[in-house]
Amino acid sequence: MHPDIDRILIDEEQLDSIITDIAHQIDRDYAGEDKRLLLLCILKGSVVFMGELMKKLTVPVEIDFMKVSSYGAQTKSTGNINIILDLYRQDLHTCDILIVEDIIDSGKTLSYLVDYLNLKGAKSVKTVTLLDKPSRREVDFQPDYHGIEIPDFFVVGYGLDYAEKYRALPYVGILKPEIYTH
Ligand code: IMP
Ligand code: MG
Numbered sequence: 008m009h010p011d012i013d014r015i016l017i018d019e020e021q022l023d024s025i026i027t028d029i030a031h032q033i034d035r036d037y038a039g040e041d042k043r044l045l046l047l048c049i050l051k052g053s054v055v056f057m058g059e060l061m062k063k064l065t066v067p068v069e070i071d072f073m074k075v076s077s078y079g080a081q082t083k084s085t086g087n088i089n090i091i092l093d094l095y096r097q098d099l100h101t102c103d104i105l106i107v108e109d110i111i112d113s114g115k116t117l118s119y120l121v122d123y124l125n126l127k128g129a130k131s132v133k134t135v136t137l138l139d140k141p142s143r144r145e146v147d148f149q150p151d152y153h154g155i156e157i158p159d160f161f162v163v164g165y166g167l168d169y170a171e172k173y174r175a176l177p178y179v180g181i182l183k184p185e186i187y188t189h
Contacts, residue, residue: 009173012180016162017155019177022137025154026056029135030063032152037066037103043130045102049116050074050092051174052109055166056137060107071096077116088119094127103131105151109166110138114148138162138179161187 074092135152164176
């Protein structure tokens with residue numbers, strides 16, 4: 008285990024079974040000729056989850072990417088959502104967008120993005136998150152699909168970072184608090 012990690016919260020085997028479950032639900036809901044599923048990965052934290060999820064889906068998918076920031080190098084959301092990489096497509100009115108997010112904390116990022124993509128004219132917009140910290144919610148927001156609810160720990164790994172580190176860890180781990188409180 009990485010020396011900056013206090014303990015592993017979700018190991019590789021659990022992550023695999025959580026994502027398999029989500030993929031089954033999405034397969035069921037997006038089957039059918041009238042659906043055109045666009046997985047929209049929110050960079051950078053969601054890249055590992057997205058990669059695993061898309062391999063497990065059997066319905067046809069297209070993929071795209073947006074990059075937003077709400078966190079600085081700190082462990083608290085600023086609440087201001089900045090779009091750093093936007094979604095430029097002419098065919099949004101035919102796309103059933105599923106926003107793929109690593110974790111929901113305050114809920115501000117996803118509630119903003121859902122409104123934004125609806126305003127841009129997407130055919131439908133839903134959300135999937137691997138991790139959810141419901142106790143931290145500041146706006147009323149429920150994802151359409153979620154992997155697992157976790158307590159209010161700052162976690163890293165499996166795409167999630169602290170100051171751009173730890174994204175490549177194959178598990179979700181609780182970061183030792185002394186790493187970010189000094
Ligand atoms: P929200 O807008 O407050 O819901 O923030 C969601 C974003 O905050 C996620 O996409 C992550 O980038 C980041 N975030 C929230 N909690 C954590 C955490 O425990 N570890 C790493 N990043 C986090
Ligand atoms: Mg993120």
